[in-house]
Amino acid sequence: MKRIFLVILAVICYTYSCTSAKKATAHTAAQETPGVLMDKEFRKPIRDKQLYAATPDLVFPDTVYIIADTMHILTKKVQGCNAENFKLLWNGAMLKSMPPQTNLTILQVADAECKQKNAFHLIYNLAPLKYKNDSVAKKQVILHLRAYPHTITYNF
Numbered sequence: 001m002k003r004i005f006l007v008i009l010a011v012i013c014y015t016y017s018c019t020s021a022k023k024a025t026a027h028t029a030a031q032e033t034p035g036v037l038m039d040k041e042f043r044k045p046i047r048d049k050q051l052y053a054a055t056p057d058l059v060f061p062d063t064v065y066i067i068a069d070t071m072h073i074l075t076k077k078v079q080g081c082n083a084e085n086f087k088l089l090w091n092g093a094m095l096k097s098m099p100p101q102t103n104l105t106i107l108q109v110a111d112a113e114c115k116q117k118n119a120f121h122l123i124y125n126l127a128p129l130k131y132k133n134d135s136v137a138k139k140q141v142i143l144h145l146r147a148y149p150h151t152i153t154y155n156f
Helices: 002-031 049-054
Strands: 036-038 061-067 070-075 086-090 101-108 117-125 140-145 151-155
Touching: 049 086, 049 101, 061 151, 086 117
Parallel strands: 036 117, 101 140
Antiparallel strands: 061 070, 070 117, 086 101, 140 151
16 A cells, blocks of 8 residues: 555656646746846736826737746847836736636836847736636636737636
8 A cells, every 4th residue: 555655656746847847948948048138037017007007018029928827928129128127017907707807018117228129038927916716616817918919818
């Protein structure tokens, strides 16, 4: 009986380590993309309805994907030299559809001294967007990122 338990435990540990290695490899590969400025922070979205409404679409995402609770946004070339100048804004509203939906946008704080155009890899923590509803078996939120033509499904 102990051997069966140890074999099952070993299989679970091996399976988990393979899954973790795939995530780490994907994250490392994203960090090493040449010609792309990487955001080293792991910031949360800023919840501000008025700022969200006043923000124009100046940053156009090229690719958006989610790994665990982390949203990765790869931008097209925009004028900017520092990835910390980008903020993910959330309007704070959660539509009561099934699954729930919410809206996000990217704000770029202008840097007057920077004249270069760069592509950016931005990273954000999506944990604040988790919708707490115990009656739903499948935990997910549909994200609409302004200036990005596709919807993004955040499973948690």
